[in-house]
Amino acid sequence: MTFQDPLVVLSPHFPQLTAANSRPTIPYDEGYNCIAWAVEDTDRWWWPDPQRQQFWPARVPRQVTLAAFVQAYGLLGYARCAYASIEAAKQKITIYTSGHGKPTHAARQLRDGWWASKLGEQIDIEHELSARAGPEYGTVAIVLSRAMRP
Amino acid sequence: MSTASPARQAPTIRSNLALRVSVNWLFAASAIGVSSQSVQLQKELTDLNSHFSFPESRRRQSRRSLFNALASKRRTDTQWLSSTSNIAMHPAYQTIIGMGSDALPTILDDLRANSGHWYWALKAISNEDPVVPADRGSIKSMRRAWLRWGAAKGFIRA
Numbered sequence: 147m148t149f150q151d152p153l154v155v156l157s158p159h160f161p162q163l164t165a166a167n168s169r170p171t172i173p174y175d176e177g178y179n180c181i182a183w184a185v186e187d188t189d190r191w192w193w194p195d196p197q198r199q200q201f202w203p204a205r206v207p208r209q210v211t212l213a214a215f216v217q218a219y220g221l222l223g224y225a226r227c228a229y230a231s232i233e234a235a236k237q238k239i240t241i242y243t244s245g246h247g248k249p250t251h252a253a254r255q256l257r258d259g260w261w262a263s264k265l266g267e268q269i270d271i272e273h274e275l276s277a278r279a280g281p282e283y284g285t286v287a288i289v290l291s292r293a294m295r296p
Numbered sequence: 297m298s299t300a301s302p303a304r305q306a307p308t309i310r311s312n313l314a315l316r317v318s319v320n321w322l323f324a325a326s327a328i329g330v331s332s333q334s335v336q337l338q339k340e341l342t343d344l345n346s347h348f349s350f351p352e353s354r355r356r357q358s359r360r361s362l363f364n365a366l367a368s369k370r371r372t373d374t375q376w377l378s379s380t381s382n383i384a385m386h387p388a389y390q391t392i393i394g395m396g397s398d399a400l401p402t403i404l405d406d407l408r409a410n411s412g413h414w415y416w417a418l419k420a421i422s423n424e425d426p427v428v429p430a431d432r433g434s435i436k437s438m439r440r441a442w443l444r445w446g447a448a449k450g451f452i453r454a
Contacts, residue, residue, distance in 0.1 A: 159376055176411055177435045179378035190433035195380040198425075199415040201433025210381060251378060266376040267413070282376055 156265075159282040168273035176267035181215070183264035184239045184252035185222055192218075212287055215241050215249045219290050227291035230275055232259040235294045240275065243287040251283040359395065363402045366392050371412065384416040393417050404446035411439060418442055 156163055181192035182201070193200040194208035202208055206218045216226070219239060230240060232255065240261070242251040253261040253275070260272045275286065366388040374383045383389065392399055400421060407414045415438055419425050426445040431437035447454040 156376075176413075181378055182433075191378075191380070191435060192433060193378065193380040195384070195416065197380075197384070197416045197419050199419060199427065199432065199438065200380050210379065248379075264378075266374065266378055268375050 160277070160280045162280055163271075163273065163277045167277040168271050170269055170271050171262070172270040174267070174269055178264065179266060180264040181249075181252050183262065183270065184254045185219065186254070194218075210248050212241060212243060212247065212249055215252070216288065216290065223292040224290035225292065227289045230255070230286065230289045232257075233291070236291045237294050238289055238291045240286045241288050241290070242283040242285060244284040247287070249287070359398060360402055363392060363395070363399060363406070367406055367410075367412070380413065380416060383413050389417065393420050397421055400446070401451045404443065404452045407439060407446075408443055408452065411435065415442065 153163065153165060153168075175188070177191070178188045179191045179193065182188070182190055190201040192202060194202045194206070194210055194214060196208060198208070203218050203221050206221070207214045216224075219241075224237075224239060227236075227238060230238065232238075238255040240253050240255075241249050242253075244250050251263065253263045253273075255261055256272060261275055262270065262272050264270050370383070370386050370388040370392075373388070374386050377383050392403065400418070403414050403417060403421075406412060407418075415427070424445065426441040427438050428441070431441065443452070446452040
């Protein structure tokens, strides 16, 4: 399968995604989601679901709110940051929210300034930040950063 | 001239209707207020009529077809979502939960064959949770725990 194929499938959901501003990386894997992938956890699906089926840090409220997500990433050393632009010795992640302000997606900045995203239970892609905005995930609500780790 | 008795005929809508009318008549008779035996007889005849009109084997097949269509719709529509809550709130997913415990063997079969996010539905329907807290979010471990649970309960083969 070439990237053209997923792009055709993805375009109705992510209208700004093109072959020029994105590239596929890892094929389908339902073992983890974007919230986990933002912190490079490929073993668990992170979500604060009320049924308590998915992983969520024990000390963080199981609420689908931006504050709860910031708190969850805060346990791993991330704090609010003003810019999404690349900075030396900083690791950054972004959280996207829907029109209702509920978190929908997270992405992790790569060393070249692009962003790594896991698309639900589907594939991973790398992309420019604005390429992911759209009806499915909404827009970037916050940028978090921490000191780069080896 | 042949005198052979006519071959036994498959049930028709007319014969089915006749049976239903008889059942209703018996029900009316029992409603007048007679013995518990007549009520029991009426119930058995109603069940017989229901089974005769729509056999269990066909019901199972119908349930499975419906499940497959709903599961496919759910997968297509929510494959890009990270939100377990939004996946579970999808109308097709909710319809499957609404099928109740009858759906458990089919859900577990699908979990075994295709994996998928059935954990919310399994917990909602069964009101049980075989996943230990340390395995929350670990799809492989959760799948293994639920399949083991399904086999222990007799919903699927081990």
